[in-house]
Amino acid sequence: MRTGARPYILMLALVLGCNGSRDQLLADLQSPRPEVRALAVKKLAGQGNPDDLILFTRAAKDLASIVRAEAAVALGESQDPRVVDLLGELLEDSDEEVQGRAAMALSKVRNDKAKAYLTLQYGRRGRTTRQVIVQALKNANVPGAMAEVVAAEAKGQWDRNLLTLTEGELPERVGAAEELGKSGRPEAVNRLLPLVRDSQVILAAAAVRGLGDAGDKRAVGDIALLLDESFPELRESAIIALSKLQDPAAALRLQAVAVEKSAVSPLAIDAILSFPRTPETDTALCAVALDGAPSDALAAALAMRTRGGCPLDPIGERLARPATAASGLQAVAGLGPVAQPLLAKVTPWLNQNDATLRMLAVDAVAAVGDAAVVPQLQKLYEQEAKGLEALRSDWVTQKLPETYGAGFDPSATTSPHVAASPHDERASRHASLFERVKALNAQRAKDAGRTVVKPRVPSELFDDVEAERLVPLATLIRALGTLRAPGALELLKGYSQDSSIPLRTAALVGLTRLGAEGVAVAREGIFEPERDLQKTLAQALAESGEAGQVALLEALPKMGGEKLLVLDALAKGPGVPASASAVLQGVVKEGGPEAALAAVVLARIQAKDAVPTLIKALDETNSVARRDVLLALGTLGDVQAADVVARDLFHDLPEIRAAAATALKRMGATTHSEFLDALKSDYFRTVRDAAGAALAKGGTASEGAR
Incomplete structure (x- = not known):
């Protein structure tokens, strides 16, 4: 029952008296006020008249939830086996209070059919009703009440997903494959493994995802082979599954994906990072730090920075040659202070004519954190700023206004005017409504103490510079x-x-x-x-x-x-x-x-x-x-x-x-x-x-x- 209605019903009880006349109660069942009808049902149930069962049956169909809730209680008090089906319907009611009352009412009937309704509905209801169902089964002296309904729910889900996988349409089979994997049962793994080579790519990808959720490392070998496939969805599913299976043995195959600079390379790096730390995973990350795409290499090197760094000799060899210097510099930028011994090999690249290599070197020395290179950076800054000076020079010499002129401020409310046409009138109404919405949003933000982000007002104009x-x-x-x-x-x-x-x-x-x-x-x-x-x-x-x-x-x-x-x-x-x-x-x-x-x-x-x-x-x-x-x-x-x-x-x-x-x-x-x-x-x-x-x-x- 809604808590807000209870005080009102109690007040009505005092007005009507504890033993309100039966005729009055019957009349109250027709009242337009739901709280009056609910109170009448409650008082009639207290009288214990078997002939009133039909009245409670009708009340169970009432449009008001508080009436249906009282009807459920009344039907349960009757302990009549004939009301079980009706209480089963109320257990599916849209209102949780009605569901709970129906569950407790079924516990009073205490027959196999009532128990079956409670067991079936456990897997279909929300948290509150599930709690009440377990309590209702306990009240009915069902041993291991929660264990029984949980097991019944699990069996129903397994049977349903298994049937769908074998007999459903393709979209349904895709969903069933993933759900079977989430069960983690050995039988699920046995059924999904053959599907990883299915001709339907979306079904194969779903089977792979299901195997990842199953957590059975028997699937690692079959899934790892899919990294060589050309279908992006299948490869992505394989990487995600390997990440969940947490087998460092797959690190070498994931390393190959991580350095190929494809759309799934970042996922491969994330998978390697998720594995328990082993020499194999460290080796894979160091390889990515050297040979991955710039963003991927940086992510791998940053991870190795916290793990003590990578072997420096291979990085030093890259820094010695112009053709491979870029990969060496990006590795140093990620490793940061742990790459301090390589600083002498990095600083010469600050003077290169190649702007890309020069900027990679700037990032690298900044990450290492040695202030000895500051004079070189200051000199580079002066050169770069001077080179841009002409491009960024002012072509409007006077200071630009920082406020809009009359009629040009987009945030200002437009003055009312007479519309010249129906189209203008509609446009004016829409503009006025939009302005009111903006004003209300701004006021709400102000009341909440939030800072309203406004577009920047340009203070200068420059020639276009990309x-x-x-x-x-x-x-x-x-x-x-x-x-x-x-x-x-x-x-x-x-x-x-x-x-x-x-x-x-x-x-x-x-x-x-x-x-x-x-x-x-x-x-x-x-x-x-x-x-x-x-x-x-x-x-x-x-x-x-x-x-x-x-x-x-x-x-x-x-x-x-x-x-x-x-x-x-x-x-x-x-x-x-x-x-x-x-x-x-x-x-x-x-x-x-x-x-x-x-x-x-x-x-x-x-x-x-x-x-x-x-x-x-x-x-x-x-x-x-x-x-x-x-x-x-x-x-x-x-x-x-x-x-x-x-x-x-x-x-x-x-x-x-x-x-x-x-x-x-x-x-x-x-x-x-x-x-x-x-x-x-x-x-x-x-x-x-x-x-x-x-x-x-x-x-x-x-x-x-x-």
């Missing part, structure tokens, strides 16, 4: 900031307002390396309208240390949809101040996808004070951050959250059930072992594994219950 032509200058500006060159702060401040996005981005990133004063200037750039600039700057601020991280945290409440960029940078950065808890909790309270990243960071900084906020976030039924919130609660380890987390062991989504089980293990909770033991029969391998791991620490289910 962005690519400015990249060398931007590279030098960023390098001077990175190496903290003398005078770099004032120089980069000047470029921080430049009209060129590459130069402005480079200056802002360089400023983040110049201490608190530089960060104070750079932080304003986070409100720039250019999304790529925002992303690059957010990453630089997160990596610059506590001052940059605090700047990002202070900007968060003022941002709208750009919060994701900042939170992603903080999540991937080297650290987050403990003071971030309050701001991040505010993001969690707002909900949305941003709450997921905020929960991840809260867990990372062990913000124990965030536990109540995270618990409250679980009240939102359809939260996209639910999985991350559960895992965060587990990481924070507060056992007081165990009961709330355990509710999601009944969730209809397997990833949520698995996250709840994992969270319970992390917090060391041992009071929900009956439910965890039941999930060991779940259809999905990830849920079974998580439940088994959660039980392993506390021993058997019975031991955990004690």
Whole structure:
């Protein structure tokens, strides 16, 4: 029953009296007010008259959910076997309260048909109703109630997917292949392995993805062979599957894909990075750092920077020859300080005529971080700036106005005018409506304390200079900031307002390396309208240390949809101040996808004070951050959250059930072992594994219950 209706029904009960006349109650069943009809059903049920069963049957079809809920209770109290089918229908009602009342009513009938309805509907209902169904079966004295319905749900899913794989249409078979793989059963692997060579590429790719989810390393060899195929979808599925199977033996084959500079090369690198660290994976990453595409090589080298670096002799050999110098320089740029012994072989390339090699050398020496090269970089900067001086000279000598003239401001409200035609009148109405929407959005942002990002007003006009032509200058500006060159702060401040996005981005990133004063200037750039600039700057601020991280945290409440960029940078950065808890909790309270990243960071900084906020976030039924919130609660380890987390062991989504089980293990909770033991029969391998791991620490289910 809706909680809001209960006080009203109780008030009506007092008005009508505890023993309201039967005639009045019958009349109330025809009332236009649903709360009056619901109260009449409840009072008639209390009278226990068998002849009223027909009245409750009619009430079960009422348009109001509170009436149907009371009808379900009344039908259950009758314990008449004839009402089982009707209660089964109410168990499928669109209202969860009606579903729950129908489930408890079926538990009072206590026959096999009622039990069958409860068992069948467990796999079709949401979390709340699933909990009630288990409780209803317990009330009906069904032993191992949850284990029985979980096993029945798993059997139904297996039979359905198996039938679809063999008899369904092609799109249905594709979905069934993936779902069978998620079961992780040996039989699923046996059925999917022959399909990896199916003539239908989409079915073969689905089988490969299913084998990846199955987690059976018997499939590694067959899947690895598919990396030689020419179908991009099949190769992509194979890489994803190998990443999930976590077998370092596939590193060599993935290395070949990673260095081929194709569309799937980044996926191959991600797969190698996901493997447990072994000499084979390190060798593969070092090979990619030398021979991969520039962005792929940088990603591999950065990964090896944290692992102690790569062998330097092969890189030095590349640096000795012009034909291979580019690959050597990009490897040094990724490895950074660990490549310090190669600095003497890198600096000669700063004087090359080839602009590409020269800029790669600038990136490399900046990454190494040796200030000895600053004089050379300053000289290069002066040459580059002088070469662009003529191209960027002002052709409008006077200062440009920074406000729009009358009638030209696109954000100003147009003055009312008499439309010259019906078309003009419609255009005027649409413009007026659009202006009102903009004004309302601006007011909402202001009320919420968010900064409204506005387009930059050009302060100067330059002759057209392509962005690519400015990249060398931007590279030098960023390098001077990175190496903290003398005078770099004032120089980069000047470029921080430049009209060129590459130069402005480079200056802002360089400023983040110049201490608190530089960060104070750079932080304003986070409100720039250019999304790529925002992303690059957010990453630089997160990596610059506590001052940059605090700047990002202070900007968060003022941002709208750009919060994701900042939170992603903080999540991937080297650290987050403990003071971030309050701001991040505010993001969690707002909900949305941003709450997921905020929960991840809260867990990372062990913000124990965030536990109540995270618990409250679980009240939102359809939260996209639910999985991350559960895992965060587990990481924070507060056992007081165990009961709330355990509710999601009944969730209809397997990833949520698995996250709840994992969270319970992390917090060391041992009071929900009956439910965890039941999930060991779940259809999905990830849920079974998580439940088994959660039980392993506390021993058997019975031991955990004690």
